[in-house]
Amino acid sequence: xxxxxxxxxxxxxxxxxxxxxxxxxxxxxxxxxxxxxxxxxxxxxxxxxxxxxxxxxxxxxxxxxxxxxxxxxxxxxxxxxxxxxxxxxxxxxxxxxxxxxxxxxxxxxxxxx
Amino acid sequence: xxxxxxxxxxxxxxxxxxxxxxxxxxxxxxxxxxxxxxxxxxxxxxxxxxxxxxxxxxxxxxxxxxxxxxxxxxxxxxxxxxxxxxxxxxxxxxxxxxxxxxxxxxxxxxxxxxx
Numbered sequence: 656x657x658x659x660x661x662x663x664x665x666x667x668x669x670x671x672x673x674x675x676x677x678x679x680x681x682x683x684x685x686x687x688x689x690x691x692x693x694x695x696x697x698x699x700x701x702x703x704x705x706x707x708x709x710x711x712x713x714x715x716x717x718x719x720x721x722x723x724x725x726x727x728x729x730x731x732x733x734x735x736x737x738x739x740x741x742x743x744x745x746x747x748x749x750x751x752x753x754x755x756x757x758x759x760x761x762x763x764x765x766x767x768x
Numbered sequence: 769x770x771x772x773x774x775x776x777x778x779x780x781x782x783x784x785x786x787x788x789x790x791x792x793x794x795x796x797x798x799x800x801x802x803x804x805x806x807x808x809x810x811x812x813x814x815x816x817x818x819x820x821x822x823x824x825x826x827x828x829x830x831x832x833x834x835x836x837x838x839x840x841x842x843x844x845x846x847x848x849x850x851x852x853x854x855x856x857x858x859x860x861x862x863x864x865x866x867x868x869x870x871x872x873x874x875x876x877x878x879x880x881x882x883x
Contacts, residue, residue, distance in 0.1 A: 659810075686869065688869055688870075688871070690871075696875060696876075697772075697774075697856050697858075697873030697874055697875055697876055698811070698856075698871070698873050699873075700869075700870040700871060700872070703869030703870070705869070710869055711869040711870050713870065743808075745810050745811070747871075749869075756799075756801065756813065756816050757801075757813075757869075757871060758813060759803070759810035759811045759812070759813075760810050761809055761810045762808075762809070762810045764808070
């Protein structure tokens with residue numbers, strides 16, 4: 656069975672640009688969560704989506720937004736990129752929301768120059 | 769807010785030795801998870817713990833959910849070179865609101881195994 660997939664694997668942008676990252680959850684999973692992992696630290700929670708609705712939000716500015724589609728895939732959008740947005744962006748899927756175990760994808764490495 | 773303190777930050781051991789690492793929290797969690805992450809990859813789930821006091825094994829790995837629900841530990845027995853990587857603990861609460869679905873991660877333990 657395919658695990659969580661993310662695209663692209665790597666991305667280079669310049670300050671002020673916009674980026675869209677994509678995630679497909681494990682088949683049958685209805686919840687997708689997004690995390691940001693800065694080098695040398697643990698992942699930080701950005702959003703959780705379940706049944707196409709935002710259910711949880713971490714401490715990130717409004718430049719970060721996301722959505723979930725009817726097939727449960729998801730997009731993370733970041734506007735007005737800053738150098739500090741350079742990180743590994745991880746998507747995790749779970750059967751349902753909140754207490755279900757989350758399984759991570761390989762991540763998208765974003766570099767902002 | 770919730771914070772996890774994971775220790776040690778790094779470990780250098782010989783192949784065949786046992787390893788122990790732990791996480792403590794200022795808040796209660798309902799679920800504790802242990803993940804392993806290789807460079808450039810996403811975290812891979814090792815063990816999930818759902819009940820205070822629970823002791824669970826997965827091959828050479830054993831983890832326990834502390835009875836206070838504020839701590840957890842992971843043991844690796846008879847380490848091998850492929851155990852090299854970064855190990856993260858993560859806690860999840862049943863809190864609603866903006867914390868819905870949130871995993872709180874420790875800072876990670878970097879494990880190096882010398883053959």
